[in-house]
Amino acid sequence: MLDLNNSNYFSLEADQVYMSNSQYKDFIDCEARAMAKLSGAWHEPHNDALLVGSYVHAWAEGTLDEFKKSNPELFTNKGELYAKYKNADQMIETLANDPFIMFLLQGEKERIITAEFAGVVWKAKLDVRNQEGERIVDLKTVRDIRGKHWDNDLRCYVSFVEAFGYLRQMALYSELERLYYGHSHWYESYIVAVSKEDPPDKEVIGMDTHRIEEELVEIERKMPQILDVKSGLVEPKRCGTCRYCRETKQLSKVVHYMDLLA
Ligand SMILES: [Zn+2]
Numbered sequence: 001m002l003d004l005n006n007s008n009y010f011s012l013e014a015d016q017v018y019m020s021n022s023q024y025k026d027f028i029d030c031e032a033r034a035m036a037k038l039s040g041a042w043h044e045p046h047n048d049a050l051l052v053g054s055y056v057h058a059w060a061e062g063t064l065d066e067f068k069k070s071n072p073e074l075f076t077n078k079g080e081l082y083a084k085y086k087n088a089d090q091m092i093e094t095l096a097n098d099p100f101i102m103f104l105l106q107g108e109k110e111r112i113i114t115a116e117f118a119g120v121v122w123k124a125k126l127d128v129r130n131q132e133g134e135r136i137v138d139l140k141t142v143r144d145i146r147g148k149h150w151d152n153d154l155r156c157y158v159s160f161v162e163a164f165g166y167l168r169q170m171a172l173y174s175e176l177e178r179l180y181y182g183h184s185h186w187y188e189s190y191i192v193a194v195s196k197e198d199p200p201d202k203e204v205i206g207m208d209t210h211r212i213e214e215e216l217v218e219i220e221r222k223m224p225q226i227l228d229v230k231s232g233l234v235e236p237k238r239c240g241t242c243r244y245c246r247e248t249k250q251l252s253k254v255v256h257y258m259d260l261l262a
Contacts, residue, residue, distance in 0.1 A: 104190060143160075
């Protein structure tokens with residue numbers, strides 16, 4: 001298998017060899033898009049929100065100066081942050097001014113781990129891992145923390161941690177960390193969330209082991225289909241609504257109006 005490091009962790013080659021939380025999410029959302037990305041035929045367009053997230057993560061990792069140097073597009077000719085990114089500094093200040101959050105962000109940063117789970121070898125990057133405190137922490141930058149997100153399957157509103165699959169990610173990371181280091185129990189896992197509002201909101205979010213178990217069972221249930229598609233045994237299904245599907249859409253039939261919101 002490919003040895004992972006900071007320069008190849010996000011590479012196409014690493015994604016082809018390993019499964020990851022984001023690749024899993026890709027397959028769940030749209031198999032066709034996931035496969036187009038894995039083949040290198042299609043790329044997600046540049047996204048300012050991701051850059052803000054990376055900026056705040058670089059601060060938490062202690063590598064903000066390097067990050068600024070390698071992303072000059074963040075700055076004006078005068079060397080000031082563009083207005084749309086100024087919010088990122090405010091988010092960092094919000095985190096830095098909170099002793100509880102600063103305590104939870106202590107530990108090993110951006111640790112790369114790999115482990116076999118649900119019939120496949122996964123890669124994961126732990127934002128913070130604290131061995132003495134037996135905890136892992138994931139830092140999330142979000143639009144707002146208390147926002148309601150409609151879940152079409154559950155037919156109810158859920159929080160951002162459910163809507164964006166963050167509980168699944170924390171469950172998965174807990175299990176991969178346990179397998180990689182070989183302990184018998186899960187470390188505590190927390191999400192440190194900071195919002196993009198002005199002023200930013202913040203929260204430390206926990207989950208229970210019951211939900212971890214549920215999330216892991218769900219991954220194990222869905223993985224055979226994902227692996228069949230990834231290995232080329234089964235044709236990938238198109239979701240029909242994502243950016244990739246819209247860009248490559250070809251009509252062959254009429255849709256009934258009642259199906260538009262299905
Ligand atoms: Zn799609």
